[in-house]
Amino acid sequence: MPTITDIENALLNALKATGAFTVVESIGRSDVPDALAHPAAFVYFVSDTDTRAGDEDEEPPLPVDEVLYDVIVQSKNLISAEAAAQDSYGLLDTARDAIHGKTLGLTRARSFRCLSRVLAGYENGVISYRLRMRTEIWRAIA
């Protein structure tokens, strides 16, 4: 069964593989980068929930955890011709397409779903969006 770190690594690798981001980091495990370059993608674990927690005699016996991660896509618009070509909205689509509908090689995992993309902040020309990603993992009975 994949750990929180395994899943996060899979997400980070998928985002790195796009080649669209200068920085791809875990917020939960990494220090703040010395020089914050853009565009950037940051990943962190949000929650997991046992979706079959309840009466053990009534529920199907295989536990399934719903697992949520957030991906923050951060970009600074129009700082160069290259950045303008890959604008914020394009980055959002790139990030979603790299993850949505894929298991990213994780075992016992359901394909990721991108549940939402929400504006998270805008300051000094830097715009941030939060992509909420969901997967499910089944566990063997303890």
Added chain:
Amino acid sequence: MSNYDTINAITVNLRTVLAGLGLQVEEGGFSADPTFTTSPGCRVRYPFEEFHDTFRQRPSACEARFEIEIYVNDADPQTRKQKQQQWVHAVRDAVTVDALNTGGLAASKLVSAVRSEEPEISYSWPLSTIRYRLNIRYREG
């Protein structure tokens, strides 16, 4: 033979038949394959019985309802339905009057009829749950 002895023997025989199909029947736990990928899990429920009582006339009969739940772990839509159908028909073929009139019922042969009702199949990733309802009629001892 008391009716309790009979229904208990039917339950034991039913579990034996299901285990013989390769199912992990819950009473023995699911430790052999706790992920249900090769050996589906199985629970046997006993929700009710009907007593066909008569007034001072014998023999009378009882009809016991059993619900068998089978858990199959297969998220692949290409093979999932085949496995669901495989287990429905494996149970239907295996749970017969002759199969239940064994063990403690081998001599008395009190089971007189087995009737399957429509199976109900549901899927919640990654498990298929097959609910198979059986009515088993037996003569009072």
